[in-house]
Amino acid sequence: MTSSANKDGLTHFDSTGQAHMVDVAGKQDTHRIAVATGTIRMKQATLDIIEQGSSKKGDVLGIARIAAIMAAKRTSDLIPLCHPLAITRVNVTLTVDATQCAVHCTAQVETVGKTGVEMEALTAVQIGLLTVYDMCKAVDRGMVMSDIRVMEKHGGKSGDWVSSMD
Secondary structure: OOOOOOOOOOOOEOOOOOEOOOOOOOOOOEEEEEEEEEEEEOOHHHHHHHHHOOOOOOOHHHHHHHHHHHHHHOHHHHOOOOOOOOEEEEEEEEEEEOOOOEEEEEEEEEEEEOOOOHHHHHHHHHHHHHHHHHHHOOOOOOOEEEEEEEEEEEOOOOOOEEOOOO
16 A cells, blocks of 8 residues: 655655554555766865865765765665665766856666655765765865756656756
8 A cells, every 4th residue: 555645745754643654555666767966166276176086085976976876776775764675777977067167967877666755866966976075175175065956757657757946
């Protein structure tokens, strides 16, 4: 039996307001995709270190990409009511933006299953950006992570959704 949303439309709370894991047993397996993005802004000198590959800790963007992929796979260990999922694909890109003195992270996560992968995509972005921070904090503790959001999702009963925000 599939759980329905409470009176406020929130699926992780039952009719008495108690938190619970949503029952997805009655849902159909579909190909599900989510794309999330985020940004970390920094000093020019920090961006230069990343671009030149001269960080004492190694390849900042390469390590951040691997961390993001690992994070997507571990989302249910971090978010209490997330279902463990058989993820079929994780694609993470980290792009240097010299004009904004920033690194942008985009994660696309896919599965064939009964529930979506938005949380996995968001977790991948957050951990990717946190890894950039961790690797560069010795030279720039003032880096700022922002604009973390789901850009699109596909699959499931609700179908496709694409953010209308630029």
